[in-house]
Amino acid sequence: MDIKSIPPQMLVPKPIGEPVGTPLADLSNVGSTGDVGTSFADALKGAVEDANAKSVEAEHQVQRLVVGEGSVHQAMIAMQDASVAMEMVLAVRNKALEAYHEIMRMPV
């Protein structure tokens, strides 16, 4: 089964909390360096890569099933893992878009 064969670095949670958790003082240089923004992009990119790795793995498991090597439950579990990872990415994306729209609706 190879949820295991995903490289370990893919499975280590990406430091989503880090930039958010830093003191507010850091926000002073948002405009100049874009530090916080880059971190969010990195976190999102990491999550997308993770979801992609899982869906590639699911595809691999289904291929194994079709050629008679894997088993049904392994393929289904890999697919569910991929689906949940994708939903996680979608939730983050929706939240980010929502925030953007909220700002766009701000009366000037």
Add this chain to the structure above:
Amino acid sequence: MDIGTLLQISGSALGAQKRRLEVVAENLAGAEVTHTADGGPYRRKDVVFKTFHDHLNDARGERAPDLVKAEVALDPRPLPLVHDPGHPDADADGNVRMPNVNVTEEMMNMISASRSYEANVKAVGAAKQMARAALRIGE
């Protein structure tokens, strides 16, 4: 949100129950076999469930979950002697060594295996539901 570990645990148990069902099927198929490749009648196989650790989890410095695997062992119970002089494998007294498979017992093991499999599928479903519920927090 690491439902990967949960899925890994339930997945290992599903694999073990599947192996158990394979062994039950082998036993049912061999229930009347008096002549195997090794000579002698078929001997019943049984599974022993064991836990093991995945070393990938150790490397990640996480608490390694106990994963389950099924190992196959031979049943040491004696082979019954049945009087059947017309049987080609009968000895000089007309007795035949039959496999030590009890079909009723195998049926019970089959039900047990499929129910355990279902229970583990439920655990996978619960893990998935929990992950989805967590994502709904943001809605």
